[in-house]
Amino acid sequence: MKFFIDTANLAQIKEAHALGVLDGVTTNPSLMAKEGITGKNSILKHYVEICNLVDGDVSAEVNALDFDGMVKEGEELADLHDQIVVKLPMTKEGVMAAKYFSDKGIKTNVTLVFSAGQALLAAKAGATYVSPFIGRLDDISTDGLALIEEIRLIYDNYGYETQILAASVRHTMHIVNCAKIGADVITGPLSAIHGLLKHPLTDIGLAQFVADFEKGNK
Ligand code: E4P
Numbered sequence: 001m002k003f004f005i006d007t008a009n010l011a012q013i014k015e016a017h018a019l020g021v022l023d024g025v026t027t028n029p030s031l032m033a034k035e036g037i038t039g040k041n042s043i044l045k046h047y048v049e050i051c052n053l054v055d056g057d058v059s060a061e062v063n064a065l066d067f068d069g070m071v072k073e074g075e076e077l078a079d080l081h082d083q084i085v086v087k088l089p090m091t092k093e094g095v096m097a098a099k100y101f102s103d104k105g106i107k108t109n110v111t112l113v114f115s116a117g118q119a120l121l122a123a124k125a126g127a128t129y130v131s132p133f134i135g136r137l138d139d140i141s142t143d144g145l146a147l148i149e150e151i152r153l154i155y156d157n158y159g160y161e162t163q164i165l166a167a168s169v170r171h172t173m174h175i176v177n178c179a180k181i182g183a184d185v186i187t188g189p190l191s192a193i194h195g196l197l198k199h200p201l202t203d204i205g206l207a208q209f210v211a212d213f214e215k216g217n218k
Contacts, residue, residue: 002023002163003016004022004026005187005193006189007025007027007031008037012190016193021193023055024056024057024187028087057084057107058084059085060086061087061089061111067093070094084107090118094110095122103126109129110129114137128162129162129185130151131167131187132164145174145181149181163185165186168188174188
C-alpha cells in the first residue's frame with residue numbers, strides 16, 4: 001500500500017518524507033489556498049518545490065471546468081515535472097480529459113468520487129488513480145469504507161489497473177481499514193500516519209528497557 005500525504009504544506013511534506021515511508025503527495029485548490037499559494041506563477045512554482053522534496057507522484061489539480069481549459073491547464077501542469085499527476089474532477093468534462101491524458105501517457109487522478117459508478121467511469125477512461133473521499137462520506141452518515149470495498153470488487157472483476165486512492169482519510173483507523181480492504185493508496189494528514197506509530201505497550205516496554213539499561217550501566 002502506498003502512503004501519500006494530503007497537504008501543500010512544505011514542512012509537513014518534509015517531515016513525512018523524513019520518516020522514509022512517503023510515496024507521494026496530493027493537493028487540491030483548498031489545500032493550496034490554505035498555504036496562501038495564489039496566482040498562477042506561485043502555484044506552478046509550489047508544485048515544482050513539492051516534486052523536488054519527494055520521490056513519488058504529486059497530484060496537481062486543474063481549476064478549469066471545461067474540457068479545453070482542463071486540457072490546457074493539465075498540459076501545463078504535466079510539463080512542470082515528470083512526477084506531476086493531473087488531477088481532474090469527476091464530471092463529464094473531467095472524464096473526457098482523463099481519457100485524453102491517458103491516451104497521451106500522462107498520469108491522472110480523478111477526484112471527488114463518491115460512488116462506485118463514478119469509479120467505474122474513471123477506470124474506463126484509463127485514469128491512473130481514482131480518489132473516493134471516504135471521510136466526506138462518513139461525515140454524512142454514509143459508509144466511506146464500503147465504497148472502497150465496492151470499487152475494489154469492480155476493479156478486480158475486470159482487472160482494471162486504475163489504482164484506488166482512498167482520499168479524505170481523516171484518522172489512523174481509516175488507514176488500517178483501507179489496508180484490510182485492499183485500497184492501493186491512502187492520502188491523509190501527517191497525524192493519521194503518525195498515529196500508526198503509537199501503542200502504550202511500546203512506550204511502557206521502552207521505558208522499562210531504558211530503566212534496566214541505566215541500572216546496569218551506571
Ligand atoms: C483528495 O485528494 C483530497 O485532497 C482530500 O483527500 C480531501 O480531503 P478532505 O475531505 O479532508 O478535505
